[in-house]
Amino acid sequence: MLRGDKVGLRARHDDDIPILRAELYDDVVNSSRSEGGPWRPITPGSKDPRLVVDDKEQGSVPFSVVELDGGTLVGTAVLWGIDNHNRSAHIGLGLLPSSRGKGYGTDVVAALCHYGFVVRGLQRLQIETLSDNHAMLRSAEHNGFVREGVLRSSAWVLGEFLDEVILGLLAQDWKQGAKL
Numbered sequence: 433m434l435r436g437d438k439v440g441l442r443a444r445h446d447d448d449i450p451i452l453r454a455e456l457y458d459d460v461v462n463s464s465r466s467e468g469g470p471w472r473p474i475t476p477g478s479k480d481p482r483l484v485v486d487d488k489e490q491g492s493v494p495f496s497v498v499e500l501d502g503g504t505l506v507g508t509a510v511l512w513g514i515d516n517h518n519r520s521a522h523i524g525l526g527l528l529p530s531s532r533g534k535g536y537g538t539d540v541v542a543a544l545c546h547y548g549f550v551v552r553g554l555q556r557l558q559i560e561t562l563s564d565n566h567a568m569l570r571s572a573e574h575n576g577f578v579r580e581g582v583l584r585s586s587a588w589v590l591g592e593f594l595d596e597v598i599l600g601l602l603a604q605d606w607k608q609g610a611k612l
């Protein structure tokens with residue numbers, strides 16, 4: 433388990449799957465804003481890679497996020513698009529609605545940075561998010577990510593085009609444990 437201050441990142445357990453499906457992926461608004469594609473329901477028992485982890489898939493590492501105090505599931509996190517030539521990857525995360533706004537997002541990004549930079553030896557991490565997702569932007573910036581660009585009207589989200597922000601963090605600029 434990867435440990436932050438308040439949350440840990442562990443492997444996906446079977447018990448996590450119905451909770452993540454009901455509270456994250458059945459939520460049309462949250463999914464439409466987070467997924468970069470049209471929402472569609474996930475059938476119970478499906479092997480959708482957002483829920484069921486394929487340990488042979490080398491390009492991404494999904495985690496379940498739990499509270500360190502008690503072990504309650506609070507969300508999901510992933511290092512994806514792992515490129516071992518350019519030594520880069522992307523970060524994604526989603527917290528259950530009742531677990532947002534408690535500082536967990538900032539903590540999850542910190543744990544993913546530790547995994548990317550220390551465990552995997554990567555040189556660059558990237559996050560893409562909607563320009564109005566202030567909680568995600570702040571969670572990233574607290575860990576040293578900087579805004580590198582805006583993709584204007586790049587995301588079709590429930591009837592309108594929205595801007596996306598690209599944030600990047602290089603290993604040499606990362607200060608482990610710092611909350612900026």
Ligand SMILES: CC(C)(COP(=O)(O)OP(=O)(O)OC[C@H]1O[C@@H](n2cnc3c(N)ncnc32)[C@H](O)[C@@H]1OP(=O)(O)O)[C@@H](O)C(=O)NCCC(=O)NCCS
Pocket residue numbers: 462465466524525526527528531532533534535536537538539560561562565566567568570571
């Ligand atoms: C985005 C997300 C991961 C952030 O995690 P979080 O635990 O809610 O965020 P934190 O509590 O760590 O807060 C981080 C910062 O955002 C601010 N913030 C939190 N919610 C906010 C909101 N609704 N509006 C504006 N700012 C907000 C906090 O005040 C904090 O900033 P501060 O320390 O400068 O005050 C979480 O809200 C989430 O899962 N949202 C839904 C899914 C999603 O958007 N995923 C990302 C897709 S790219």
